[in-house]
Amino acid sequence: MNNSEGIKCDCQVIHEEVVFKVRKKMPKEESLNQLADLFKVFGDSTRIRILWALSEAEMCVCDLAFLLNMTQSAISHQLRLLKQARLVKNRKEGKMVFYTLKDAHVKRIFKQGMIHSEEKKEKEQDYEKREKRNNSIKT
Amino acid sequence: MNNSEGIKCDCQVIHEEVVFKVRKKMPKEESLNQLADLFKVFGDSTRIRILWALSEAEMCVCDLAFLLNMTQSAISHQLRLLKQARLVKNRKEGKMVFYTLKDAHVKRIFKQGMIHSEEKKEKEQDYEKREKRNNSIKT
């Protein structure tokens, strides 16, 4: 067995077949890091709100600050991140800078997340009822 | 104008029409928070790798620890988060606990992210070339 990985693992491996099969198909580390970084950008409520707003209309920094009730500085900092992540682009007009979403992907990622998020909410009540007696692992 | 929002905004609002139109359509704060929280879970490379692995096969904690070359404890902590977020479920078998993805949404969210992430990479070279002279805002 190749021991170049799994060094930190403080237990015996049980299912080598599965593990090696999965490892073979594993995307490059860099790919998954990139993916995580993308989601990280979506993982903040300020940025989510900015993105949502921009999915509705082009807006300048001031507009966003007012809409979200935050300082213009805070918004600007976040827009910087969003731009680095290539999720938004901007256009200058006089003193103002207008931001829009960079492409349709953003909306699509959004939508997928929303679907999951809402389905979860719907099931919330049912779940609450069963929670105590019916955990997959008894607590 | 209703001043109950936009208090922190330290600048005059320029585009009231747009802002109010967007505000009217704005989802409930709670909805967007929930969405951000969902993406937050995806926004970590360890969790992404766990999710990816589980999208390929059911695995126990040890398997994951070995596959990802991390301590069993670290994996376990992350699995706890993933379970709380309802992204994975588990099944006990003797001493072992096997984890799988909870539903197909996870894969779909994944895929959308991957599409964006990879498209970005493809454009990387082009972008690099133009970067210096052709920014939407001159730096």
Next chain:
DNA sequence: TGAACACTTGAGCATTCATTCATATGATAT
């Protein structure tokens, strides 16, 4: 030229969070 405004940016601060370490739980086997 200089005042006003939209925006950006760097430093500082407080909070969040991922991992580690030590320990606990719970199952199996001897």
Next chain:
DNA sequence: ATATCATATGAATGAATGCTCAAGTGTTCA
């Protein structure tokens, strides 16, 4: 019972990160 193994978990630590504050850039307008 006791030892062992898989897993879980609480506390601690160091790193990452969001916001604020103060200062800077660049544009318009007088």
